[in-house]
Amino acid sequence: MSSGDGTGWGQPSPDGHDGTPRPEPRYGQYAPTPPKQPQDEQPQYGQPQYGQPQYGQPQYGQPQYGQPQYGQPQYGQPQYGQPPAGYGPPQGFAGPPPSLRPGIIPLRPLGLGELFDGAFGAIRTNPRVMVGLTTLVVAITVALGVLGQQAITNLFPQIFGTGLGEFFGEDLSASEVEEMQSVMAPFVATMLLTPLMSLVVTPVMTGMLTVSVSRSVLGHRATTGEIWAATRPVVWRLIGFTLLLGLASSIVVALGIGLVVVVALPLASSVEGGLVTVLVAILVALGLVVLFTWFAVRTMLIAPCIVLEKLSMGTAIVRGWGLTRGGFWRLLGIYILAQIAVSIVAQILVVPIGFLVGLLGAFLPLDAAMTGVTMLSMLITYVVTITFLGSLIALLYIDVRMRREGLDVELAAAAARETP
Numbered sequence: 001m002s003s004g005d006g007t008g009w010g011q012p013s014p015d016g017h018d019g020t021p022r023p024e025p026r027y028g029q030y031a032p033t034p035p036k037q038p039q040d041e042q043p044q045y046g047q048p049q050y051g052q053p054q055y056g057q058p059q060y061g062q063p064q065y066g067q068p069q070y071g072q073p074q075y076g077q078p079q080y081g082q083p084p085a086g087y088g089p090p091q092g093f094a095g096p097p098p099s100l101r102p103g104i105i106p107l108r109p110l111g112l113g114e115l116f117d118g119a120f121g122a123i124r125t126n127p128r129v130m131v132g133l134t135t136l137v138v139a140i141t142v143a144l145g146v147l148g149q150q151a152i153t154n155l156f157p158q159i160f161g162t163g164l165g166e167f168f169g170e171d172l173s174a175s176e177v178e179e180m181q182s183v184m185a186p187f188v189a190t191m192l193l194t195p196l197m198s199l200v201v202t203p204v205m206t207g208m209l210t211v212s213v214s215r216s217v218l219g220h221r222a223t224t225g226e227i228w229a230a231t232r233p234v235v236w237r238l239i240g241f242t243l244l245l246g247l248a249s250s251i252v253v254a255l256g257i258g259l260v261v262v263v264a265l266p267l268a269s270s271v272e273g274g275l276v277t278v279l280v281a282i283l284v285a286l287g288l289v290v291l292f293t294w295f296a297v298r299t300m301l302i303a304p305c306i307v308l309e310k311l312s313m314g315t316a317i318v319r320g321w322g323l324t325r326g327g328f329w330r331l332l333g334i335y336i337l338a339q340i341a342v343s344i345v346a347q348i349l350v351v352p353i354g355f356l357v358g359l360l361g362a363f364l365p366l367d368a369a370m371t372g373v374t375m376l377s378m379l380i381t382y383v384v385t386i387t388f389l390g391s392l393i394a395l396l397y398i399d400v401r402m403r404r405e406g407l408d409v410e411l412a413a414a415a416a417r418e419t420p
Contacts, residue, residue, distance in 0.1 A: 009214065009308040011319065012405045100408075102415040103219040107408040110399045112334060116341075118217075119391040122209075125216045129224055130387055134205055138382045141201050142375050145193035149371065152188050193378060199246060202386055203238040207231045207307045209390035210397075214308055217398060218415050230307075237306050237313050244313075245299065252291065256284045297332050298324050304397035323400050331396060338392050345388075346381045353380070 100107045104121035105114060123130045211230045215222040264277040302320030305311050311319060324331060353376050401407035 011309060011311075100412050100415065102411075103217045104213075105217055105395065105398075107402070107412050107415075109403045109408075110395065112337070115334065115392060115395050115399065116338075118395045119388055122213045122216045122391045122395075123387060126212050126221050129212050129222065129227060130209060130391070131383070133208070133224055134387050135379075135383050137201060137205055138197075138379055138386070141196055142193065142379050145196065146371065146375055148192045149188045152192075190374065190378070197378075197382055199242050200239060201382075203242040203303065204231070204235055205386050206303055206390040206393070207234060207238045209387065210304050210307045210394040213391050213394040214398070217395075218411065218418070234306050234310065237316070238303060241302060241306065241313055241316070248295075249292065253288065256288050260284055293332070294328075297328055297335060300324060300331060300335065300393055301397045301400065304394055308397070323397070323404070327400060334392070334396065338389060342385050342388050346384045349380045349384070350377045353377075 104125055105118040110118065208227050208231045211227045212222055215226075260277070260281045263280045298321055299317075300320070301323045302316050305316040305319045305323070306313070309316070309319070353373075398407065402411075
């Protein structure tokens with residue numbers, strides 16, 4: 001079953017592919033050997049050919065056998081520069097044909113280098129959407145976070161001044177409240193931005209980038225309007241799925257904290273009990289890290305299923321969960337390498353900007369300088385992370401389907417139909 005746009009993103013039929021017959025094996029084929037021509041036949045020993053001397057009957061003017069002439073080859077000794085009979089490549093062998101590559105990746109199962117190259121290729125192919133649109137959306141979100149942070153910090157003395165004075169046991173001076181306000185301002189902005197970025201901006205932009213990458217695979221450069229038109233019907237599904245993941249993660253964390261509290265309360269009165277509590281807390285934390293890592297990998301391909309296959313949330317969860325079955329360690333390794341690469345690139349970009357803003361801090365108020373560094377760091381980090389990881393996850397989805405369902409056949413057929 002193919003999608004309506006003709007690019008074959010729909011779910012495969014029960015027989016394992018989309019109904020298109022698989023081609024014959026593409027590698028290692030030998031073409032049939034052409035028939036022999038009369039001039040290719042070799043003379044047989046013991047059967048003299050016309051025009052050649054017979055053994056025992058020397059011809060006039062010709063040297064006798066047993067008295068070879070210099071410069072003439074002897075029988076059974078091949079001439080120099082010519083391979084002996086029977087050596088060399090078989091007739092008709094042409095080698096494996098090159099893979100079809102209408103866009104950023106070859107249409108076959110991909111290796112690690114091809115996945116990373118395809119992610120960068122998607123950015124190079126359509127930078128206006130992949131980088132420009134992402135930067136614009138993230139910048140607007142960051143600006144909204146700054147405005148909210150300013151509104152809250154302006155009310156900081158009225159909201160927190162009295163409470164902080166009671167906490168420290170004495171009234172705080174205006175300068176002390178102002179200093180704490182400048183320190184707390186970046187944290188307030190982060191607390192406002194993180195839920196908005198994680199629950200709204202990241203899923204929506206990931207969906208739009210997935211559409212752009214899917215077009216780039218076939219060699220198309222989609223416009224912003226085309227990408228939004230393809231993403232708009234599934235926006236609420238993406239946001240709902242992200243909220244569901246966040247709710248599930250919060251429940252798991254709450255259960256872990258509850259386990260530590262239940263163990264800690266009976267043992268808090270003794271030193272040995274305190275050590276046991278610390279050990280339990282460490283084990284619970286490690287267990288949560290392992291659980292969240294496993295869960296993140298198993299749910300990695302659900303968003304592309306929602307966007308490209310236009311599935312409902314429940315169907316997409318089952319579909320994406322099934323696609324990752326059997327490929328957990330490969331997906332985990334690629335995802336970890338991608339996270340490391342994104343972190344390195346983000347740090348390379350953030351450090352010079354932070355240094356520059358720090359120099360300007362001598363002429364700016366402390367809270368403004370710290371807020372500026374925080375906002376620029378978040379802007380760069382989110383743009384790099386959303387752009388690269390969104391592209392890579394879309395390519396991982398395509399790679400898994402090419403390995404398991406023959407999606408490369410559907411994509412090759414779609415590319416052939418669109419070739420003039």
